[in-house]
Amino acid sequence: MSTEAAQKNSHQKESMAFQAEVKQLLQLMIHSLYSNKEIVLRELISNASDAADKLRFEALANGALYKNDSELKIRVAFDRDARTLTISDNGIGMSRDEVIANIGTIAKSGTKEFFNALTGDQAKDANLIGQFGVGFYSAFIIADKVSLTTRRAGATEAVRWESAGEGEFTLEDADKASRGTDIVLHLREGEDEFLSDWKLKTIIRKYSDHIILPIVMKKTEWKDGAEVATDEDETVNKASALWARSKNDITEEEYQEFYKHVSHDFENPLAYTHSRVEGKQEYISLLYIPGKAPFDLYDRERSHGIKLYVKRVFIMEDAEKLMPQYLRFVRGVIDTSDLPLNVSREILQSSRDVEAIKAGSVKKLLALLEDMAENKPEDYARFYKEFGRVLKEGPGEDFANKDKIAGLLRFASTKADSDEQNVSLKDYLSRMQPEQDAIYYITADSFSAAQHSPHLEIFRKKGIEVLLMSDRVDEWLLGSLTEFEGKKLQSIAKGDLDLGKLESDTEKEIQKKIEEEAKTLVEKIKQTLGEQVKDVRVTHRLTDSPACLVSDENDLSGNLARILKSAGQKAPEAKPILEINPTHKLVKRIEAESADDVFSNLAHVLFDQALLAEGGTLEDPASFVKRMNSLIS
Numbered sequence: 001m002s003t004e005a006a007q008k009n010s011h012q013k014e015s016m017a018f019q020a021e022v023k024q025l026l027q028l029m030i031h032s033l034y035s036n037k038e039i040v041l042r043e044l045i046s047n048a049s050d051a052a053d054k055l056r057f058e059a060l061a062n063g064a065l066y067k068n069d070s071e072l073k074i075r076v077a078f079d080r081d082a083r084t085l086t087i088s089d090n091g092i093g094m095s096r097d098e099v100i101a102n103i104g105t106i107a108k109s110g111t112k113e114f115f116n117a118l119t120g121d122q123a124k125d126a127n128l129i130g131q132f133g134v135g136f137y138s139a140f141i142i143a144d145k146v147s148l149t150t151r152r153a154g155a156t157e158a159v160r161w162e163s164a165g166e167g168e169f170t171l172e173d174a175d176k177a178s179r180g181t182d183i184v185l186h187l188r189e190g191e192d193e194f195l196s197d198w199k200l201k202t203i204i205r206k207y208s209d210h211i212i213l214p215i216v217m218k219k220t221e222w223k224d225g226a227e228v229a230t231d232e233d234e235t236v237n238k239a240s241a242l243w244a245r246s247k248n249d250i251t252e253e254e255y256q257e258f259y260k261h262v263s264h265d266f267e268n269p270l271a272y273t274h275s276r277v278e279g280k281q282e283y284i285s286l287l288y289i290p291g292k293a294p295f296d297l298y299d300r301e302r303s304h305g306i307k308l309y310v311k312r313v314f315i316m317e318d319a320e321k322l323m324p325q326y327l328r329f330v331r332g333v334i335d336t337s338d339l340p341l342n343v344s345r346e347i348l349q350s351s352r353d354v355e356a357i358k359a360g361s362v363k364k365l366l367a368l369l370e371d372m373a374e375n376k377p378e379d380y381a382r383f384y385k386e387f388g389r390v391l392k393e394g395p396g397e398d399f400a401n402k403d404k405i406a407g408l409l410r411f412a413s414t415k416a417d418s419d420e421q422n423v424s425l426k427d428y429l430s431r432m433q434p435e436q437d438a439i440y441y442i443t444a445d446s447f448s449a450a451q452h453s454p455h456l457e458i459f460r461k462k463g464i465e466v467l468l469m470s471d472r473v474d475e476w477l478l479g480s481l482t483e484f485e486g487k488k489l490q491s492i493a494k495g496d497l498d499l500g501k502l503e504s505d506t507e508k509e510i511q512k513k514i515e516e517e518a519k520t521l522v523e524k525i526k527q528t529l530g531e532q533v534k535d536v537r538v539t540h541r542l543t544d545s546p547a548c549l550v551s552d553e554n555d556l557s558g559n560l561a562r563i564l565k566s567a568g569q570k571a572p573e574a575k576p577i578l579e580i581n582p583t584h585k586l587v588k589r590i591e592a593e594s595a596d597d598v599f600s601n602l603a604h605v606l607f608d609q610a611l612l613a614e615g616g617t618l619e620d621p622a623s624f625v626k627r628m629n630s631l632i633s
Helices: 003-008 020-030 039-061 096-103 111-117 122-132 135-141 197-207 252-263 345-350 352-375 377-391 399-408 425-430 447-451 454-462 473-480 505-517 519-532 558-566 585-592 596-613 621-632
Strands: 014-017 074-079 084-089 143-151 158-163 168-174 180-187 215-223 226-235 271-277 283-289 305-310 313-316 331-336 438-443 467-469 487-491 535-538 547-550 577-580
Touching: 039 074, 039 084, 039 135, 039 180, 039 197, 039 252, 039 313, 074 197, 096 143, 096 158, 096 168, 135 143, 197 215, 197 252, 252 271, 252 283, 252 305, 252 331, 271 352, 283 352, 331 352, 352 377, 352 399, 399 425, 425 438, 438 454, 438 473, 447 467, 454 547, 505 519, 505 535, 519 535, 519 577, 519 585, 519 596, 547 596, 577 596, 585 596, 596 621
Parallel strands: 074 215, 305 331, 438 467, 438 487, 535 577
Antiparallel strands: 014 168, 074 084, 084 180, 143 158, 143 180, 158 168, 215 226, 271 283, 283 331, 305 313, 547 577
């Protein structure tokens, strides 16, 4: 039945199937994925808090949404006889369509990747769930039926959603006197601890003390040896903005629980920075670095994780102007006194105050990462494994902090010949040879291709360290990061290699003699290959391989050209330069060949081998095979 049809038939119950992924998720939940069932209450209270925040934001433009009920709160109640636990809020509520969209499906990006990542190991899979904002479904850990009744602010109709977590849910129109959402959990057998006033208050104070609106329960008293609820409300939590409190008054556990609230993550953060700035701009920031990357981290269009408050009033979440793209993994809150309460995205885009807050926050985060790199190298290695590729976007986006970001980057290198990215540019500088005046690197589409590139041969022979770059973002990075602490970053696969003082006069004389002797061969190969190459010349890079391809100094590298092509973008036409090693047996064989057709086949095979060695793709594989067969036979 369509939504319109359901609305026309008032109070008619409609059954609908869950999205396939939700069915799978519910099975994980019901089979106790969470090691700590108390988290159920935390997740539902966090959702209620978000609903209140959203109402505050919409009410800035439409105060009528409050409708004489501006005191926002969350209520927790239980009924021992009915064995139900109820979490209620007077926040934004949901319309019928919003219920279907937000509860019938997982309305988050990365859903497919999430389920592909499930391992079947309950302990490991539990840690994944929090990254996808699916905390509502945790209710089925302790409940065999969940009923949700909700009415959107400004609407008169309400809707009831109900499910036993077995693959489908029902929807029907309902009566609800006020806006907001009531979630009733019909508890499973053996979950009686959630029917204890003391236990519920303990859980709330442990996990949700930081929620900035009151969480209320009825006071209880003992009568005739039994605990009886009174008519008097009691605020269970502190109901104050945690970030506004003094750092000395906040425990480590409170910091961690607040992170889980703002990030919907289940793991503790890796690090955080809490600061109060006073002066020309006044603001408080509490910013966290997660311990695990979300699956949609590399989607640059996704929302950011910073919540903006003005004078403790929530304004908007995912405020993209408060954090640059390369720090999009950061979570937390920024609370300022220098913006109007009715702040709009247009004001955010043009506000000098916002730019100052952003600059200050970035400075704090980079300092936090520098401290971690220096004093907690194991934590930094963990951070870099999760977020290093995103951090590499920084020098191209943030010119003011380019040097700081460059100092935080890590790379693989020929020093260890491992794919672990643990070499900083400062590490490289400290190991440079006395006469070396450049930081050498090579880019490729895989670590193996970089590690085994023939371009490395002369560098390995002379013991010169080379950075091995195989992340796609490295090509973008190197377009912006051209030097570090006065040393130029130099590709070993571009331009005419000049090792300067790293080569002796004797070596240079030998090279010059080889070039003179190979002039005729070079010219003949160049004529044979024709338009396939920009030039042919004697190499200074190779010791063991017969040939390699290099790019001209001002052309795109072969790797970057392939990246652009695979992304569907047209790369500027740039022909490679073929460098040959006249001392190699194969090149000597070509030089000695007198038959023109065999010489041609050998020259083309030499070129194709060089192209394959650098990870390129043959334009005409059939011709390559034909030439090889001809030469072999």
